[in-house]
Amino acid sequence: ETRIIDASDPAEQNKVVQEVVDLLAAGEVVALPTETVYGLGADALNPDAAAKVFDAKERPSFDPLIVHVGSYEQVDEVAEVPEDLKEIVAKLMKAYWPGPLTLVLPKKDCVPDIVTSGLPTVAVRMSAHPIMKAVVRALGNPIAAPSANRFGRISPTSASAVEKELGGRIPAIVDGGACRDGLESTIIRPEAGEKRPTLHMLRSGPVTKEMLQRFGRVERPKRNRSNEAPEAPGQLANHYAPVTPLRLLRSFADFKPEEGKKYGLLSYCGAEKAGFINAYDWAQVEELSPGNGKLAEAAVRFFYVLRQLDESGVDEIIAEPVSETGLGVAIMDKLRRASIR
Ligand code: TXA
Numbered sequence: 633e634t635r636i637i638d639a640s641d642p643a644e645q646n647k648v649v650q651e652v653v654d655l656l657a658a659g660e661v662v663a664l665p666t667e668t669v670y671g672l673g674a675d676a677l678n679p680d681a682a683a684k685v686f687d688a689k690e691r692p693s694f695d696p697l698i699v700h701v702g703s704y705e706q707v708d709e710v711a712e713v714p715e716d717l718k719e720i721v722a723k724l725m726k727a728y729w730p731g732p733l734t735l736v737l738p739k740k741d742c743v744p745d746i747v748t749s750g751l752p753t754v755a756v757r758m759s760a761h762p763i764m765k766a767v768v769r770a771l772g773n774p775i776a777a778p779s780a781n782r783f784g785r786i787s788p789t790s791a792s793a794v795e796k797e798l799g800g801r802i803p804a805i806v807d808g809g810a811c812r813d814g815l816e817s818t819i820i821r822p823e824a825g826e827k828r829p830t831l832h833m834l835r836s837g838p839v840t841k842e843m844l845q846r847f848g849r850v851e852r853p854k855r856n857r858s859n860e861a862p863e864a865p866g867q868l869a870n871h872y873a874p875v876t877p878l879r880l881l882r883s884f885a886d887f888k889p890e891e892g893k894k895y896g897l898l899s900y901c902g903a904e905k906a907g908f909i910n911a912y913d914w915a916q917v918e919e920l921s922p923g924n925g926k927l928a929e930a931a932v933r934f935f936y937v938l939r940q941l942d943e944s945g946v947d948e949i950i951a952e953p954v955s956e957t958g959l960g961v962a963i964m965d966k967l968r969r970a971s972i973r
C-alpha cells in the first residue's frame with residue numbers, strides 16, 4: 633500500500649520533511665517532487681536502498697541514478713572535480729543551480745557502484761524544488777533519484793502519475809503539485825579544452841544548448857539508433873514510450889490512416905496554420921500549447937498530454953513536430969524515442 637503525503641500546506645512542511653527523512657534514513661524509497669519531474673528517492677550512500685529503486689522501477693542495473701545534493705560542499709563529498717574543470721563546473725553551478733542541470737563528474741569511492749552502475753563517474757544535480765531541497769538538507773546524505781516511472785515509460789509530472797506508475801510498489805509519494813519545468817534535467821559532461829571547455833550534452837532538457845553556448849563548445853553525442861551503450865546509459869533509443877504506439881510525422885501528407893483504426897493527435901499548437909488539427913477527424917486531440925505559450929508551455933504539458941492520449945483508448949497516437957530550437961530540441965528528442973519500436 634502506497635501512502636500519499638500531501639505537501640500543499642507550507643505550515644506542514646517541516647512535518648512532511650521529517651516523515652520523509654525518517655523513511656529514507658531507514659533505507660526506504662520515497663517518491664518526491666522536483667522542478668523537472670517526480671523522482672524516486674533513496675539515500676545515495678546506502679546500496680540496499682538504491683537496490684530498492686532499481687526493483688520498484690524494474691530498471692536494468694546498467695542504467696545509473698542521478699544523485700541530488702543540497703549544497704555545493706556536498707558535490708565534493710560524492711565527486712572529485714578535476715583541477716582543469718573546477719572553473720567551468722563552478723560557473724555552471726552558479727548559473728543554473730539549484731535547477732534543471734545535471735553534471736557528470738568523476739566519482740568518489742563513497743558512492744556505491746550500484747548507484748553509478750559501475751561507472752567511474754557520478755551524475756549530480758541540485759533541485760530547485762523546496763521539498764526536495766529541504767529533504768536532502770535534513771537527511772544529511774545526498775539522495776539518488778531517477779524519474780519515478782517504470783523503466784522506459786512516461787515520466788511523471790504529478791503525484792497521481794507516480795501513483796499510476798509505482799502505486800503498490802513503494803511506501804510513500806509526496807504530493808508537491810505539478811512540476812514547474814515538466815521535462816527532465818539537461819545532462820552535461822564537461823571536458824577541459826585548450827581554449828574553451830567542451831560540454832557534452834548527454835540529454836537535452838530545460839537548460840538549452842543556446843543557454844550553454846556561452847560556457848563552452850556544446851557537443852551533442854551522435855544520435856543512438858540502436859539500443860546499445862549510449863554514453864548516458866539510460867538514453868536508450870526506445871524511451872519515454874506510451875503503451876499505445878506513437879508515430880512522429882514530419883508532415884500531414886505522411887499520414888496514411890487505416891480503415892477502422894482510431895487515431896489520437898498530439899498537436900503542437902492548434903492555432904498554428906499548417907497544423908494537423910483540422911486536417912482529419914481525430915478520435916482524440918491533445919494540444920501541447922493550447923494557450924499559445926508555445927515551447928515553454930509545451931514542455932510543461934508534454935508528459936501529461938502524452939499520458940492523457942495513452943489512456944484515451946486510441947489505437948495509435950500521431951505526433952506533430954514542434955520547432956526544434958530551445959526547449960523544442962528536448963521535446964523532439966523524446967518524441968523520436970517514443971516513436972521507435
Ligand atoms: O530531472 C531529472 O534529472 C530527474 C529528476 C527526478 O531529478 N531525474 C531523471 O533521472 O531524469 P533518470 O534516471 O530518469 O535519468 C537519469 C539519466 C539516465 O539517462 C542515466 O543514464 C544518466 O542520467 N546518468 C546517470 N548517471 C550517469 C553517469 N555517471 N554518466 C552518464 N549518464 C548518467
Ligand code: MG
Nearest residue numbers: 778779787816
Ligand atoms: Mg527517466
